[in-house]
Amino acid sequence: ETLLTQSPGTLSLSPGEGVTLSCRASQRVSSNSLAWYQQRPGQAPRLLIYGASTRATDIPDRFGGSGSGTDFTLTISRLEPEDFAVYYCQQYGNSPWTFGQGTKVEIK
Amino acid sequence: EVQVVESGGGLVQPGGSLRLSCAASGFPFSNYWMTWIRQSSGKGLERVANINQDGSEINYLDSVKGRFTISRDNAKNSLYLQMNSLKPEDTAIYYCARVIFMGAMGPWGQGTLVTVSS
Numbered sequence: 001e002t003l004l005t006q007s008p009g010t011l012s013l014s015p016g017e018g019v020t021l022s023c024r025a026s027q028r029v030s031s032n033s034l035a036w037y038q039q040r041p042g043q044a045p046r047l048l049i050y051g052a053s054t055r056a057t058d059i060p061d062r063f064g065g066s067g068s069g070t071d072f073t074l075t076i077s078r079l080e081p082e083d084f085a086v087y088y089c090q091q092y093g094n095s096p097w098t099f100g101q102g103t104k105v106e107i108k
Numbered sequence: 109e110v111q112v113v114e115s116g117g118g119l120v121q122p123g124g125s126l127r128l129s130c131a132a133s134g135f136p137f138s139n140y141w142m143t144w145i146r147q148s149s150g151k152g153l154e155r156v157a158n159i160n161q162d163g164s165e166i167n168y169l170d171s172v173k174g175r176f177t178i179s180r181d182n183a184k185n186s187l188y189l190q191m192n193s194l195k196p197e198d199t200a201i202y203y204c205a206r207v208i209f210m211g212a213m214g215p216w217g218q219g220t221l222v223t224v225s226s
Contacts, residue, residue, distance in 0.1 A: 031210075033210060033211055035211070035212040035213070037213075043218075044203055044215075044216035044217060044218055044219055045153070045203075045213075045216055046214070046215070046216070047208075047212055047213060047214030047215070050208070050209045050212035051209060051212075054209075056212075056214060088153060090153070090211075090212070090213070092210060092211020092212065093211070095167070096155060096167070096169065096170075097155045097158075097211055098155070099152060099153035099154070099155075101152050102152065
């Protein structure tokens with residue numbers, strides 16, 4: 001099983017700041033098959049990025065994904081109030097599909 | 109609007125059964141893989157089961173094999189999860205989602221809570 005480790009666990013930031021979240025896989029993720037999700041309190045996860053770097057439909061361009069192999073990042077260029085949430089990575093290149101434990105981005 | 113809506117959760121005793129349903133709309137349901145995911149405070153997010161377009165290919169989380177059965181009815185645009193021999197560790201919010209781009213998931217439904225407790 002491919003273990004995904006996200007860091008840091010929690011980030012305290014102010015609106016307008018930029019942020020980079022990390023997702024490291026225990027083995028190479030085939031075909032860069034990595035997705036990022038945002039989960040706001042009381043809501044279901046929402047797909048942000050797939051294929052490591054492609055934004056999903058209606059996702060603002062302040063969200064960006066990059067990386068390959070075992071190291072992936074999600075970047076938010078300027079935090080909006082609605083961006084304070086938990087972010088999860090998920091790999092679907094290796095069986096079984098697995099999720100990271102999440103990074104919480106909270107308001108400072 | 110593309111959406112999925114889960115139902116069927118509830119409180120059940122250990123060893124009991126529940127059947128979850130997921131109603132899909134706004135997209136050609138029969139063209140897509142579908143999946144059930146659960147979220148618990150102890151284990152985080154786990155992909156429980158996947159099913160392909162015609163039900164001929166299915167994958168399960170190891171811990172639910174032999175107890176859970178995923179199925180679909182393309183005529184009714186519906187996905188199901190039959191859960192038998194439920195254990196306390198199955199307690200979670202269960203989400204259904206459409207599978208896109210070979211394994212990404214979206215949209216997700218609002219989830220249905222399953223609580224296994226005596």
